[in-house]
Amino acid sequence: MIIRQSIALNIALSLAIVPIAFADQAVLIGGGYDLHSSKAQIEEDMLWAQDSLESLGIPTTVYFTDGDDPAEDVHYISTGEEYNSPFEAISRVYGEHLTDRIRSRNHNLKNVVGSTNAEELKNGLSQFLSEAEQSTLLLFNGHGTSSNDASHQAGITLWNNSNIKADELQSVLKNANKPIRYVFSQCYSGGFNSMVFDNPTEGLTLSGQQICGVTASSPYRTSEACSAQLDGGNYRDYATFMIAAVSGYDRKGEILPRAADMDNDGLVSLREAHMFSMETAFSTDIAYASSDYYLERWQPWYLKWLPTPRALPNNEFARVFRALASEHNMPLEGNVAKTIRSALTDAEQSLDKLIETYLETKLEQTEQQQAIKLELEAKWPALGQPYTNEFKKLISGDSFVQISQWVSQHSGYDTLIELQTRSSSLNNEMLEAERYAAQLEKMLHMRKLAHLKQQLYQQGSSDEIASYERLIVCEKAPISK
Amino acid sequence: MRVLPFIIFSLLVGALIAITAWPLFVASGALLSHWLGEGSILDTVNTVPKQTIIDEFWFGYQQSIVIAIGLGLLAALDYFLLSRNRITWTIAGLSLPLACIGLVFGFYKEPGPLLPTFVMTGVGLFILYRFADLIGRLFSR
Numbered sequence: 001m002i003i004r005q006s007i008a009l010n011i012a013l014s015l016a017i018v019p020i021a022f023a024d025q026a027v028l029i030g031g032g033y034d035l036h037s038s039k040a041q042i043e044e045d046m047l048w049a050q051d052s053l054e055s056l057g058i059p060t061t062v063y064f065t066d067g068d069d070p071a072e073d074v075h076y077i078s079t080g081e082e083y084n085s086p087f088e089a090i091s092r093v094y095g096e097h098l099t100d101r102i103r104s105r106n107h108n109l110k111n112v113v114g115s116t117n118a119e120e121l122k123n124g125l126s127q128f129l130s131e132a133e134q135s136t137l138l139l140f141n142g143h144g145t146s147s148n149d150a151s152h153q154a155g156i157t158l159w160n161n162s163n164i165k166a167d168e169l170q171s172v173l174k175n176a177n178k179p180i181r182y183v184f185s186q187c188y189s190g191g192f193n194s195m196v197f198d199n200p201t202e203g204l205t206l207s208g209q210q211i212c213g214v215t216a217s218s219p220y221r222t223s224e225a226c227s228a229q230l231d232g233g234n235y236r237d238y239a240t241f242m243i244a245a246v247s248g249y250d251r252k253g254e255i256l257p258r259a260a261d262m263d264n265d266g267l268v269s270l271r272e273a274h275m276f277s278m279e280t281a282f283s284t285d286i287a288y289a290s291s292d293y294y295l296e297r298w299q300p301w302y303l304k305w306l307p308t309p310r311a312l313p314n315n316e317f318a319r320v321f322r323a324l325a326s327e328h329n330m331p332l333e334g335n336v337a338k339t340i341r342s343a344l345t346d347a348e349q350s351l352d353k354l355i356e357t358y359l360e361t362k363l364e365q366t367e368q369q370q371a372i373k374l375e376l377e378a379k380w381p382a383l384g385q386p387y388t389n390e391f392k393k394l395i396s397g398d399s400f401v402q403i404s405q406w407v408s409q410h411s412g413y414d415t416l417i418e419l420q421t422r423s424s425s426l427n428n429e430m431l432e433a434e435r436y437a438a439q440l441e442k443m444l445h446m447r448k449l450a451h452l453k454q455q456l457y458q459q460g461s462s463d464e465i466a467s468y469e470r471l472i473v474c475e476k477a478p479i480s481k
Numbered sequence: 482m483r484v485l486p487f488i489i490f491s492l493l494v495g496a497l498i499a500i501t502a503w504p505l506f507v508a509s510g511a512l513l514s515h516w517l518g519e520g521s522i523l524d525t526v527n528t529v530p531k532q533t534i535i536d537e538f539w540f541g542y543q544q545s546i547v548i549a550i551g552l553g554l555l556a557a558l559d560y561f562l563l564s565r566n567r568i569t570w571t572i573a574g575l576s577l578p579l580a581c582i583g584l585v586f587g588f589y590k591e592p593g594p595l596l597p598t599f600v601m602t603g604v605g606l607f608i609l610y611r612f613a614d615l616i617g618r619l620f621s622r
Contacts, residue, residue, distance in 0.1 A: 148530040304537060306513075306594075307510060308514075308517075308519045337518035445524070447519065
């Protein structure tokens with residue numbers, strides 16, 4: 001009888017501690033502010049996020065650029081034989097080698113319920129959240145704006161060049177009756193962490209509603225999302241790392257080397273996904289969870305200017321730091337922080353050199369283009385006078401193919417191809433160098449957070465510690481069902 | 482030196498200490514952070530707009546004003562009582578580093594790691610105090 005009661009109690013207890021699914025539904029918001037800024041990579045990442053979330057049983061609702069308008073709203077580079085254009089040589093002289101492959105089309109996302117036009121999005125979201133009977137995961141994938149004066153004035157740039165600032169979005173989210181978690185990957189997204197506070201501008205009192213999240217950067221830093229390209233593949237926005245951590249597969253469909261579920265409870269929380277992404281993401285992002293933002297906002301004036309001890313406290317940030325240091329062969333003995341800072345200076349100097357070489361190559365490229373253009377326009381003067389009748393006649397006939405052939409046989413054309421290939425490869429090298437520098441900065445950031453957390457528990461009041469822990473509890477709710 | 486001018490000069494020394502206490506504290510913290518390679522300020526300088534850093538510095542100045550005035554009054558009293566006598570002059574100003582050490586133990590729950598910055602600030606204030614004393618003596622001749 002006693003054994004039975006004990007089993008029943010255990011079952012009851014285990015049922016009571018089954019976590020409520022973190023995201024019962026997801027709202028994906030994304031795209032550029034106009035056709036030109038609405039790169040295909042944003043759409044590609046959103047499609048992947050949508051598929052991954054739905055395969056986890058989380059229904060999605062999408063707000064994307066112009067909504068369900070069939071007009072073109074995605075800008076991409078076409079590949080494949082059908083686009084082997086005879087005009088490549090001309091586009092190399094008048095632009096870049098991929099210029100004549102740029103195309104536009106309508107998006108391919110499912111469940112698009114509206115446009116991201118600021119007013120439409122605010123109204124749509126308000127209504128959606130007020131009617132929501134489940135917790136919501138809010139994902140934004142697009143562009144952001146900064147405000148050096150006040151971090152809560154950071155914004156997201158939306159369709160038709162409209163904008164929603166962090167404090168405006170906070171007012172919209174207040175319509176929700178259920179918990180909200182957000183993952184924002186745009187530049188300066190850290191400013192949106194101010195939404196977790198009752199007063200976004202000052203104070204440490206948390207908002208009455210349950211809201212927390214992760215952003216790809218601080219309020220003052222750009223993110224990898226800013227480097228979104230047209231040709232896909234190389235751009236790694238933070239949300240994709242988060243989704244990969246939850247689904248167990250990366251964007252290419254490869255299984256992750258290990259699970260993000262650190263406490264082995266079979267569920268991946270927002271916090272676990274964030275810590276896993278911090279550890280494994282080789283990108284330019286230095287992400288912030290809302291609790292990290294709380295720690296920075298909490299740090300009182302009398303601690304802000306003080307040095308921190310060399311020995312790292314034993315917490316989750318220190319663990320991520322050690323993993324990053326080991327991954328990037330950073331020796332842990334001696335004065336680690338100084339070693340990292342020195343490596344960072346070297347990395348920044350290498351990056352500066354790369355930028356310098358890139359600019360020189362670009363200049364050479366422009367000069368080479370100019371030289372070919374001069375000869376070209378001497379032979380076909382209408383080329384230098386676009387929008388004229390002569391130009392119209394030229395492009396409507398077969399002359400363009402002849403011109404392109406003439407260019408491809410020009411003595412300087414091979415040099416131009418070489419310069420364009422070199423500048424493109426330098427561009428990739430710069431991105432890699434930036435990513436490496438970001439790993440070093442991330443290590444320092446993790447050390448800073450490790451110390452900050454210890455400072456809070458040593459010097460903070462019990463109310464301050466309770467607020468921090470409330471955010472941690474919110475972040476620890478699982479994403480996957 | 483007569484009593485009234487001496488009181489006035491003591492108060493001037495106190496004002497100097499009160500005004501410079503916070504900047505010296507920040508400078509000590511930044512210098513030690515640089516030497517040790519670790520401290521919030523090192524990361525802040527590279528990641529936060531300069532204006533925000535200036536605002537935070539100014540905010541700290543305002544918040545610390547009561548403590549700075551306390552240190553200033555202590556310096557004035559110390560100067561008034563100890564600097565006129567050749568024997569007591571040798572220890573004049575030492576109350577400042579001692580007060581700084583007292584502050585770290587009274588103000589922080591975990592004073593150990595913070596002690597060096599406070600000692601350095603105290604020593605900095607002591608040097609300033611002695612410098613003011615030297616100037617005062619030069620002008621009183």
